[in-house]
Amino acid sequence: MNGNDIRAEFLKFFAARGHAVVPSSSLVPDDPSVLFTTAGMQQFKRYYTGELDAKKDFKSLNAASVQKCFRTSDIDEVGDESHLTFFEMLGNFSFGEYFKEGAIQYGYEFITKVMKLPIDYVTVFDPDKVPEGDWRKGVPRDDESRVIWEKLGVKDVRGDGIDVFWGPTGAEGPCGPTTEIYVKSAAGKSLEVWNIVFNEFYRDTEKKLTKLQTRGVDTGMGLERLAMVSQGVPTIFETDLFTPLMKLLPSNLSERTRRILADHVRGIAFLLSDGVRPSNKEAGYVLRRLMRRLITHLHIAGNPIDPAHLYWEVREHYEKFYPKLNTQIVLEEFTVEWARFEKTLAVGLKELAKVDSLDAKRAFTLYESYGLPYEILKELGGEKAKRLNREEFDEEFAKHQEISRAGSVKKFGGHGLILNTGELKAGDEEELKKMTRLHTATHLLQKALREVLGSEVAQRGSDITPERTRFDFSFPRKVEKEELEEAEELVNKKIKEDLPVNFKEMSKEEAEKTGALYFFKEKYPNRVKVYYVGHSLEDAWSKEFCGGPHVMHTGEIGRIKITKEKAVGVGVRRIRAILVE
Ligand code: SER
Numbered sequence: 188m189n190g191n192d193i194r195a196e197f198l199k200f201f202a203a204r205g206h207a208v209v210p211s212s213s214l215v216p217d218d219p220s221v222l223f224t225t226a227g228m229q230q231f232k233r234y235y236t237g238e239l240d241a242k243k244d245f246k247s248l249n250a251a252s253v254q255k256c257f258r259t260s261d262i263d264e265v266g267d268e269s270h271l272t273f274f275e276m277l278g279n280f281s282f283g284e285y286f287k288e289g290a291i292q293y294g295y296e297f298i299t300k301v302m303k304l305p306i307d308y309v310t311v312f313d314p315d316k317v318p319e320g321d322w323r324k325g326v327p328r329d330d331e332s333r334v335i336w337e338k339l340g341v342k343d344v345r346g347d348g349i350d351v352f353w354g355p356t357g358a359e360g361p362c363g364p365t366t367e368i369y370v371k372s373a374a375g376k377s378l379e380v381w382n383i384v385f386n387e388f389y390r391d392t393e394k395k396l397t398k399l400q401t402r403g404v405d406t407g408m409g410l411e412r413l414a415m416v417s418q419g420v421p422t423i424f425e426t427d428l429f430t431p432l433m434k435l436l437p438s439n440l441s442e443r444t445r446r447i448l449a450d451h452v453r454g455i456a457f458l459l460s461d462g463v464r465p466s467n468k469e470a471g472y473v474l475r476r477l478m479r480r481l482i483t484h485l486h487i488a489g490n491p492i493d494p495a496h497l498y499w500e501v502r503e504h505y506e507k508f509y510p511k512l513n514t515q516i517v518l519e520e521f522t523v524e525w526a527r528f529e530k531t532l533a534v535g536l537k538e539l540a541k542v543d544s545l546d547a548k549r550a551f552t553l554y555e556s557y558g559l560p561y562e563i564l565k566e567l568g569g570e571k572a573k574r575l576n577r578e579e580f581d582e583e584f585a586k587h588q589e590i591s592r593a594g595s596v597k598k599f600g601g602h603g604l605i606l607n608t609g610e611l612k613a614g615d616e617e618e619l620k621k622m623t624r625l626h627t628a629t630h631l632l633q634k635a636l637r638e639v640l641g642s643e644v645a646q647r648g649s650d651i652t653p654e655r656t657r658f659d660f661s662f663p664r665k666v667e668k669e670e671l672e673e674a675e676e677l678v679n680k681k682i683k684e685d686l687p688v689n690f691k692e693m694s695k696e697e698a699e700k701t702g703a704l705y706f707f708k709e710k711y712p713n714r715v716k717v718y719y720v721g722h723s724l725e726d727a728w729s730k731e732f733c734g735g736p737h738v739m740h741t742g743e744i745g746r747i748k749i750t751k752e753k754a755v756g757v758g759v760r761r762i763r764a765i766l767v768e
Contacts, residue, residue: 188302188417190428193410194253194508197277200297201251206279209245211254211509214273214461215470219683219746220357220767222470227254227278228356228384228405234282235361235386235403241282248284253277253410255457255509259473262562263577265450266443268415268422269378272477273454275410283401290383290404291335294368298381302417304370307377309336312364313346322394323352332366332385353384353405358746358767361386361399374421381408392748392767424449431500437488444484444566451477452494456501457509459517465524469742476560478524483563486532494521531557539564545572547579551587554580585620618653619736624744624766625656627688627737628678630720632658632747632764633704634729635677639670646706647759655750655765662760666752675749675764681720681728685742690716690735691724703730 188196198208212230214223224230231250233239241248254276264270279293298304312329328346336344347367354362368381386403388396414426424433424446432452436445458474465475485494495518502514535557542549545568553559561580565572629649636644640662648659695715699705701724703717711732718737721727738744744766751763 188414190410190414190426190504191508193302193413193417194275194277196301197297197408198251198253200301201249201279201293204249204293205247206249206251207245207247209250209252211252211275214255214257214457215463218357219679219742222473223257223259224254225256225258225356226405227252227256227276227407228280228354228361228386230254231280231282231405232356232360234280235399235401235405236389237400249279249281251277251279253508255461257454257458266447268372268374268376268424269412271409271411271423271450273450273457277408277410277413278406279404280406281404283403286402286404287331287385288335290385290406291332291339291366294381294383294406295336295339295341298368298370302413304416306341307369307371308343308345309341309369310345310347310351310367311336312351312366313348316346316348317352318348321349322390322396323349326352326364326388326396329364329366329385332364336366353382354386355390359390359392361388361403361405362390362396363387363402370416372416372421373419378412378416380412380416381406392765422446428504431504432497435492435496435500437485437491439488439491440484448481448484451481452497453501455481455521456498456512456514456517459520460509460511460513464520475524476562478521479528479558479560480562482525482528483532483536483559483567487567494525528558532559535559536567539567543571545575547575547583550575550580551583554584555587621653621766622651623736624738625651625653625764626735627720627741628682628744628747628764628766629656629658630718630729630731630733630737631678631681631741631744632656632674632749632762633660633731634720635674635681636660636662636666636762638677639674640666646704655763657761657763659755659759659761661758663758665754666760666762671749671752671762675747679746682741682744682746685740686720686728687722687740688718688720688737689724690718690733690737692716698732701730703732705732 202208212224216224216229234241241250256276257273259272261270262272265272298306311332312326314324314326314328317324333344351365351367353365354360363384363386365382365384367379369377370380372378384405386405387399389399390396411423411426411428414428415423418426420426423429429449432449433445436448455474455477463470463474465471465478498514498517502512506512535553538557539553539559545564550561550564553564561577565575568575629651633646643662645661647661650657692714695711695713698715698717701717715732716734717724718731718733718735719727720729720741746767747764748767749762749764753761755761
């Protein structure tokens with residue numbers, strides 16, 4: 188079956204069995220604790236927890252979708268026979284209607300009857316295979332699934348550990364044991380094609396499991412892999428989903444490189460169409476690396492093809508199913524990034540040829556000066572880059588970001604990391620990073636409390652550790668749960684808006700006139716900095732006298748949670764909040 192037929196058959200199968208067909212959500216999820224959509228279930232998270240009502244929204248407790256997904260975890264595997272960054276996931280979901288029996292029966296029927304593929308073996312959860320001390324150790328063995336499979340005539344049922352326990356995506360969420368279906372590929376290798384998750388638990392940010400009120404089913408099957416076994420070809424790159432792209436890619440590049448580029452072309456087209464733009468952080472940084480890898484390899488091959496043809500091919504194949512795919516934007520953005528990178532690319536490659544060994548520090552210098560991403564350095568560095576690894580490179584990257592931030596702090600007062608309420612001491616970069624995020628979060632929190640409770644809220648003290656922020660403020664009564672929730676929500680909303688954070692240095696008198704908040708107990712120097720959150724000082728949402736350091740954009744904070752509220756004196760309340768990653 189070709190890719191289009193598989194999608195159609197899958198949705199038809201589940202629609203005929205009472206499932207609402209739901210379109211794919213964006214590759215950029217609403218959940219700020221994750222960069223990309225990595226699974227079909229992500230857009231349904233709140234139906235499992237009962238926060239949203241599937242019956243009301245879909246007129247059914249069951250849904251099915253074909254979801255665009257992007258995973259960076261597999262990026263170093265891309266180029267082998269079956270791994271990808273961008274892929275499509277077929278999934279069926281039940282929010283409290285059917286469970287193990289129904290889900291396994293559907294999986295069995297679709298694979299063996301519709302796809303006409305024999306099942307090689309399946310796996311089920313066995314806590315004996317989970318390492319000691321792991322948070323999943325206490326989950327019972329899934330004998331129920333084993334029995335269901337055996338009744339269907341599947342003889343090879345294997346117990347497995349943490350690989351057959353799913354989730355949560357992000358800091359917290361639904362999770363549970365899974366059962367996986369394996370099918371033999373044309374090359375004779377057994378491939379996992381379908382993962383059926385039984386969401387029975389909710390994992391909180393402290394990794395504690397509680398039973399979900401309604402148990403749910405979440406399944407995920409990679410379209411490309413299924414096409415590979417269905418079409419009897421040894422790699423996903425030989426399926427109809429890839430062959431037209433592969434044919435267009437320069438033939439003087441290695442097979443592996445052409446596979447990587449075919450993967451990246453699709454990733455770039457879909458990420459740009461969903462609004463991601465190349466940059467030096469988060470999703471934008473991932474996108475930039477994909478773009479630069481493609482640009483570099485085309486350059487090395489002598490630019491034998493206009494990349495527009497690659498994107499037109501992607502459009503040709505996908506636009507019917509994904510109408511948001513926008514080649515015009517893709518081409519415009521790609522051209523801009525190309526022009527930006529081309530200025531340094533040739534020099535960078537020359538420099539790379541000159542160095543005799545490439546460690547993380549040197550690699551990072553090449554990245555910083557010429558924009559050559561890690562992947563390129565690793566690939567083209569050959570023997571010289573043998574010892575270069577991603578982890579160390581990422582460490583250099585993080586270090587650099589901290590140094591540029593801390594640099595501006597040091598200038599203020601000349602004594603390192605000073606907050607306006609006492610000294611902020613970070614033991615290492617990791618801690619500093621967390622405290623910086625919490626510090627900006629504290630500014631947002633003060634403003635949010637003033638919005639919710641009124642302007643009588645004024646700072647009385649604050650203390651930040653890598654684990655939490657503690658904020659004391661004047662207020663005459665207990666803050667109600669609803670009020671705390673409202674303030675928390677407001678902070679998270681401002682984080683999500685990804686507002687820029689900047690400061691202006693000025694005289695104390697001028698600073699007071701801006702309306703910025705300050706802490707009455709603090710003695711300020713004659714010249715102070717006003718940190719503001721928003722696009723300009725005038726219309727900033729939050730303004731405070733402060734020495735920093737702060738994040739550059741509120742989005743870096745991730746998400747916060749208020750964990751405690753209590754009195755610490757007459758008319759003084761204390762709030763603690765943590766980062767939820
Ligand atoms: N969430 C599971 C996965 O991504 C099943 O959909 O594998």
